[in-house]
Amino acid sequence: DTEVTQTPKHLVMGMTNKKSLKCEQHMGHRAMYWYKQKAKKPPELMFVYSYEKLSINESVPSRFSPECPNSSLLNLHLHALQPEDSALYLCASSRTGEKLFFGSGTQLSVL
């Protein structure tokens, strides 16, 4: 199994909603990542988890809350988002020092 699975594939939410994005991998990778990609832009790093601990937070607003409940799962909890948060959210995983495997992303629209 060399896949990173993200759910849902599409999400539409209002600014007062609370929702969660989910990411799962079974490759034994101990590093997991959240990236945000706006249209026609490169992916931008949001968070890095290493061995289930938050290693990097790229000054992301607190309305985005990551969680790594175990070595296979990564969640991104969303609350009180703004329309400018609409983007493709990509999850990735890797072994330390090796290539990142990316999921196909969740396309988020905030109304």
Added chain:
Amino acid sequence: AQKVTQAQTEISVVEKEDVTLDCVYETRDTTYYLFWYKQPPSGELVFLIRRNSFDEQNEISGRYSWNFQKSTSSFNFTITASQVVDSAVYFCALQGIIQGAQKLVFGQGTRLTINP
């Protein structure tokens, strides 16, 4: 700070032409990794190649080849005999270790269109 520059925003060629995508990077690290990823319209980032800073050998994989030149901080990607299926956005990326974790920094991407 780490930075990746892909000066070509868009490239359009006719099928079977050769095409080279440029990538220039900046880093103060002595050990780092360079990558190329392909992003088709489906959105998933597909890994193409990883090269470490100590390995300047060029690499060929089928119609794809990569030229790494440390002296000019460049890591260019060539597609030979391009095909319509090669149409995608291609990202060059630089990986360093920050706070004990890997950080992958992407260039702006080059949108490649192969016309039949």
